[in-house]
Amino acid sequence: MKTLCIALVVLAAPALAQPKTLKEFLAEADEQNVDRRVSLEQRQRAEAEFRAAWTGLLPTLSASATWTHNQFEAIANFPNPQTGAVSRLVIVPQDQFDGALRLDVPLIDTSRWFRALATNTAQQSAAEREQLTRDLVKRQVVGAWYGYAAALALRESAKKSIAVADAQVKLIEVRFGAGATTELEQMRAKAELARNRQVLADVESLVATTRRSLQTVSFAQPPESVELPTDDLHPEAPVTTFEERVEQLPGVKAADLDAEAAGRLATASRLALVPLVNGQFTQRFTNATGFQGQAAVYNGGIGLTWRLDVPTFQNMQVQAANEATAKLGAERARLQARDQVFQDWNRLEAARQKAELVQAQVAAAQRAAQVAKDRYAVGAATQVDVIQAERDVFSAEVAQIQARTELATARASLKLSAGLPLVD
Secondary structure (H helix, E strand, O other): OHHHHHHHHHHHHHHHOOOOOHHHHHHHHHHHOHHHHHHHHHHHHHHHHHHHHHHOOOOEEEEEEEEEEOOOOEEEEEEOOOOOOEEEEEEEOOEEEEEEEEEEEEEEOHHHHHHHHHHHHHHHHHHHHHHHHHHHHHHHHHHHHHHHHHHHHHHHHHHHHHHHHHHHHHHHHHHHHOOOOOHHHHHHHHHHHHHHHHHHHHHHHHHHHHHHHHHHHHOOOOOOOOOOOOOOOOOOOOHHHHHOOHHHOHHHHHHHHHHHHHHHHHHHHHHHHOOEEEEEEEEEEEOOOHHHOOOEEEEEEEEEEOOOOHHHHHHHHHHHHHHHHHHHHHHHHHHHHHHHHHHHHHHHHHHHHHHHHHHHHHHHHHHHHHHHHHHHHOOOOOHHHHHHHHHHHHHHHHHHHHHHHHHHHHHHHHHHHOOOOOOO
8 A cells, every 4th residue: 555655646746846937937027036135134124124213112120139348337326415315327337228219201312212213214215125125136037937948948059050051951962872962061061950959069058057056046947848928019108107107116115205205314413413312210229228228218309411522513413414415316227227127118119029020030030941841842942042041041940049038127127117917
């Protein structure tokens, strides 16, 4: 029974190992990609900084305890005039024990309030940058996926060219043996076969490289076969439609939040001129009771601190410059986002037109190759014509593969640049 179960598992293994789709690769990259995990850690750090800033506004409780051995003790005796009894008051004991509990409450600290608000904005910016990193990872995965698919398609086309060249060599050898062709044509056929095998070697290297790139960005094992994307030739909406979405892009929103955070830090630097108001309550325990004669005493109060120095004014200028720089950075991010959408839209239109034209190129090249073979068979064309025609077919197929991958990549890039869902 155990052997039967093992056999069933082995037989079912190929069925379970289904080729992965682009959507599945995107999901795995979202979990495993190094850049994605770095952005997640950065967002968690921003959240921790936000919590640290706000909890700094809460009351703080501190405790202290000391033991001191004094060389001499100081004790005062006070007689009672009525009873004659003597009261012993310890001013400084030889072994002195002190303990204190202190509660500090920040009442007014406007500078720290705005710094805490700045960390809140920075936290939101980190969340937007995390989304931006996710989009960048998606862009990497899409490019690697289609690059791998193109390399596999090129390999198949190269293998087909080798098969055609090999058949041509065999045909020439038969004709050479029958005296119907020359040794020159035989050598040309063998040279063409060798050239095609060299092309295949280069393509095999390209397959290995693109496979490794896809594995690196996704942390997933690429399948052995990936289908080329179909020619999606439908035109997109006008470029202005995509540019209208720029304000919602995570990169633009993150830059705006950075500018807002810089503005709050600039306000905090100016509010450093406002006095700080703190409240405190202290409970003290000691055996050095002094004239109070109490082992446990407390005190409380409100303090005001105001500091004025030259570095404070210099910091105001620094933060003002940071705010201006952050605002310019937000403006630059918005312009770059619009330019990226514009470039991707025009690249998509060019790729769409190329994809339409290359279909006719492939059909014409294939027809020309067949005509060259037919003419060569009846002696109306040379072997060079046949070789050149086959090379034209391979070049046209390469152009078609490139056009298909460029079209699919450009369409995906436009969606990512406009903040649209990549895979439905």
